[in-house]
Amino acid sequence: MLEIRNLHARVEGKDILQGINLTVRPGEIHAIMGPNGSGKSTLAGVLAGREMYEVTEGEVLYRGKNLLELEPAARACEGVFLAFQYPVEIPGVSNTYFLKAALNAVRKYHGEEEYDSFDFLALVKEKMKLVEMDPSFLNRPVNEGFSGGEKKRNEILQMAVLNPMLSILDETDSGLDIDALRIVANGVNKLHTSDNAAVVVTHYQRLLDYIVPDFVHVLVNGRIVKSGDKDLALHLEDHGYDWVKDIQESVPERV
Amino acid sequence: MSTDAQDLEKLTGQEYKYGFVTDIESDTVPKGLSEDVIRMISAKKNEPEWMLEWRLKAYRMWLKMEEPHWAHVEYPAIDYQDISYYSAPKRKDGPKNLDEVDPELLATYEKLGIPLKEQELLAGVAVDAVFDSVSVATTFKGKLKDLGIIFCSFSEAVLEHPELVQRFLGSVVPQGDNFYAALNSAVFTDGSFVYVPKGVRCPMELSTYFRINSLGTGQFERTLIVAEEGAYVSYLEGCTAPMRDENQLHAAVVELIALDNAEIKYSTVQNWYPGDKEGKGGIYNFVTKRGKCAGVNSKISWTQVETGSSITWKYPSCILQGDNSVGEFYSVAVTNNRQQADTGTKMIHIGKNTRSTIVSKGISAGRSQNTYRGQVKIMKGADGARNYSQCDSMLMGDRCGAHTFPYIENRNSTAQLEHEATTSKIGEDQIFYCNQRGISTEDAVNMIVNGFCKEVFRELPMEFAVEAQKLLGISLEGSVG
Numbered sequence: 001m002l003e004i005r006n007l008h009a010r011v012e013g014k015d016i017l018q019g020i021n022l023t024v025r026p027g028e029i030h031a032i033m034g035p036n037g038s039g040k041s042t043l044a045g046v047l048a049g050r051e052m053y054e055v056t057e058g059e060v061l062y063r064g065k066n067l068l069e070l071e072p073a074a075r076a077c078e079g080v081f082l083a084f085q086y087p088v089e090i091p092g093v094s095n096t097y098f099l100k101a102a103l104n105a106v107r108k109y110h111g112e113e114e115y116d117s118f119d120f121l122a123l124v125k126e127k128m129k130l131v132e133m134d135p136s137f138l139n140r141p142v143n144e145g146f147s148g149g150e151k152k153r154n155e156i157l158q159m160a161v162l163n164p165m166l167s168i169l170d171e172t173d174s175g176l177d178i179d180a181l182r183i184v185a186n187g188v189n190k191l192h193t194s195d196n197a198a199v200v201v202t203h204y205q206r207l208l209d210y211i212v213p214d215f216v217h218v219l220v221n222g223r224i225v226k227s228g229d230k231d232l233a234l235h236l237e238d239h240g241y242d243w244v245k246d247i248q249e250s251v252p253e254r255v
Numbered sequence: 256m257s258t259d260a261q262d263l264e265k266l267t268g269q270e271y272k273y274g275f276v277t278d279i280e281s282d283t284v285p286k287g288l289s290e291d292v293i294r295m296i297s298a299k300k301n302e303p304e305w306m307l308e309w310r311l312k313a314y315r316m317w318l319k320m321e322e323p324h325w326a327h328v329e330y331p332a333i334d335y336q337d338i339s340y341y342s343a344p345k346r347k348d349g350p351k352n353l354d355e356v357d358p359e360l361l362a363t364y365e366k367l368g369i370p371l372k373e374q375e376l377l378a379g380v381a382v383d384a385v386f387d388s389v390s391v392a393t394t395f396k397g398k399l400k401d402l403g404i405i406f407c408s409f410s411e412a413v414l415e416h417p418e419l420v421q422r423f424l425g426s427v428v429p430q431g432d433n434f435y436a437a438l439n440s441a442v443f444t445d446g447s448f449v450y451v452p453k454g455v456r457c458p459m460e461l462s463t464y465f466r467i468n469s470l471g472t473g474q475f476e477r478t479l480i481v482a483e484e485g486a487y488v489s490y491l492e493g494c495t496a497p498m499r500d501e502n503q504l505h506a507a508v509v510e511l512i513a514l515d516n517a518e519i520k521y522s523t524v525q526n527w528y529p530g531d532k533e534g535k536g537g538i539y540n541f542v543t544k545r546g547k548c549a550g551v552n553s554k555i556s557w558t559q560v561e562t563g564s565s566i567t568w569k570y571p572s573c574i575l576q577g578d579n580s581v582g583e584f585y586s587v588a589v590t591n592n593r594q595q596a597d598t599g600t601k602m603i604h605i606g607k608n609t610r611s612t613i614v615s616k617g618i619s620a621g622r623s624q625n626t627y628r629g630q631v632k633i634m635k636g637a638d639g640a641r642n643y644s645q646c647d648s649m650l651m652g653d654r655c656g657a658h659t660f661p662y663i664e665n666r667n668s669t670a671q672l673e674h675e676a677t678t679s680k681i682g683e684d685q686i687f688y689c690n691q692r693g694i695s696t697e698d699a700v701n702m703i704v705n706g707f708c709k710e711v712f713r714e715l716p717m718e719f720a721v722e723a724q725k726l727l728g729i730s731l732e733g734s735v736g
Contacts, residue, residue, distance in 0.1 A: 048691050051683065072690035081691075088688035092706030101702065102692035109693065141706065158692060 007058035018222035027194040034219035035241040044170040048082040077109035079165030083155040090142040127160040149180030156187040173207035185210030205237035284341040313430035313440030326597035327626040405450040412448035427510040435506040435541040443477035451486035462491040476507040482517035489520040515550030527563035534593025537565025544571035548580035556583040560723040562730040572601035575609035582611040585711040590623030599629035604637040613644040619655035626658040633670040640670040
């Protein structure tokens with residue numbers, strides 16, 4: 001589904017990603033872990049097409065297409081979804097309006113008929129149950145006045161409505177209490193099928209108790225220095241990132 | 256500049272969609288201004304002597320006045336002798352119904368998407384269509400007449416209802432009020448007159464579409480709306496103009512008078528030609544709009560969506576004279592490219608327990624300058640007066656400017672005033688967020704801006720709100736960063 005080859009990227013002249021290689025197949029959940037500043041969010045941003053990141057080398061294939069050539073909106077329409085670490089507020093625009101505009105933009109892209117208000121409302125109410133959200137959220141402006149937990153749940157609601165092929169969750173656990181974490185993780189798990197895939201970017205192992213990954217990758221200084229299964233996350237929890245940082249120095253640079 | 260910003264620029268850089276000139280013979284007075292020209296205008300309109308005298312008095316005042324330059328706008332000096340002060344579509348007798356209206360004129364309205372017939376039939380709006388400076392067609396008159404409501408062109412009112420015109424004309428905006436009001440008083444050609452008698456609630460939105468359509472002709476509209484005791488009226492003013500090469504001066508005066516328990520709602524969607532990307536050829540819009548809540552419990556509400564003109568100088572205001580009277584001002588002002596807008600309101604609290612609300616949304620894009628200038632004045636006797644002001648500015652890109660000048664003058668210690676102001680930049684974050692959900696940049700900008708303006712749009716009558724949203728989209732196509 002996703003193949004990242006030797007990806008280099010920089011932001012404001014500073015090299016952040018220095019040769020990422022990663023393959024994600026349908027049905028898989030990958031966790032990207034790493035210390036602050038290792039490039040986790042940059043990787044998520046590059047995949048989603050955030051303009052501030054400049055790709056200097058490498059390629060990303062997504063379902064046979066050159067992902068880096070697609071505009072951000074086209075990537076979204078092709079099924080790449082980014083759950084934001086800091087969901088953005090859009091004052092005056094209701095959650096319903098936003099969600100409907102998004103869903104219909106994606107449907108239009110695929111030549112499908114746009115949803116009318118009634119069908120849409122039925123769909124969204126069904127999806128809201130996944131993240132245990134009250135329907136009153138629909139009439140509130142997008143993320144405005146939402147608590148941290150509500151914002152993250154709203155991200156997962158959008159994910160549920162848009163039904164993406166590849167979901168990238170950027171620090172979705174940050175700022176969540178344990179109950180909100182459970183709700184969000186449950187939502188993600190329920191949406192997971194053998195056809196879609198998720199890349200979960202996180203600093204802490206905590207989230208991975210709820211969303212169990214098939215693979216764990218450790219990102220340090222813009223490179224994946226170690227990959228393993230879920231036990232690697234537990235090991236990191238116990239030993240911290242210094243342990244992998246040490247490894248990194250002994251690993252020859254991959255080309 | 257980021258590529259995103261460039262895209263946005265492309266989007267907002269869209270050409271003016273309503274730029275076309277209708278080929279109708281105009282009956283135009285030679286350029287220049289003098290007492291003779293004023294006499295000629297008055298004579299062409301068969302005006303009574305008192306009207307001519309009123310004009311001449313204004314002209315003499317104007318001669319002694321100086322063009323104001325305190326607004327945050329810049330433009331080359333206007334040569335008032337290089338303007339033609341009168342232009343009317345040529346015709347022998349006024350049309351009695353739409354069938355008699357010049358088909359080409361009707362076609363023009365159709366291009367604008369406002370066919371008279373459709374409005375008559377579908378929207379239930381009575382339209383007093385002002386084409387250049389003379390009213391061409393007035394509809395629904397019969398129905399209004401049954402209720403005793405007068406809705407006609409200003410010229411007609413001067414001839415048929417002189418007692419009302421004489422009683423109210425200049426009672427809110429006197430001839431010598433300001434430079435542009437004086438000029439308008441001297442040379443105004445036409446406009447609308449509305450009179451709603453005691454206790455009558457006007458059952459439909461009254462609407463006038465203005466259109467400037469004669470090269471080099473200044474447009475001087477005069478509108479007077481009177482709501483007698485307990486009356487209610489909602490008035491819509493909307494405009495588009497054809498593409499021009501020369502700057503055109505527009506100096507309208509609108510006066511509203513609400514007597515005891517009366518309410519006037521005045522909504523404007525203004526989309527005059529803003530000039531090209533360098534600001535060439537746009538309309539100069541220097542308007543004086545003022546309402547007087549003369550009676551107790553009266554209410555005047557201004558709602559405006561300003562997207563056009565190269566220069567806007569406009570402060571729809573309320574004089575809250577009657578006790579418990581209410582003044583409201585809801586405004587969206589959008590500037591793009593080289594447009595300059597200096598707009599806001601004045602709320603003058605005179606009566607006891609008078610209340611006013613100001614909600615201003617300024618959106619600047621391109622290299623435009625957008626200024627909110629507002630005054631809240633609480634007079635000595637205005638016990639318990641209250642004002643709430645909210646001024647929000649949104650910037651698109653980094654070459655535009657937003658300015659806020661709120662003036663507050665309070666002479667009464669029981670008054671309560673609240674002022675809130677915010678400035679935000681349309682975020683690349685917001686746009687990216689929308690993009691990431693599949694929404695195109697153009698749609699995202701539209702959505703974000705419309706969300707920003709929501710508090711104002713909800714004050715507009717339904718059909719106008721839809722038009723305003725579209726207009727905003729058109730005005731900003733190609734502009735953010």
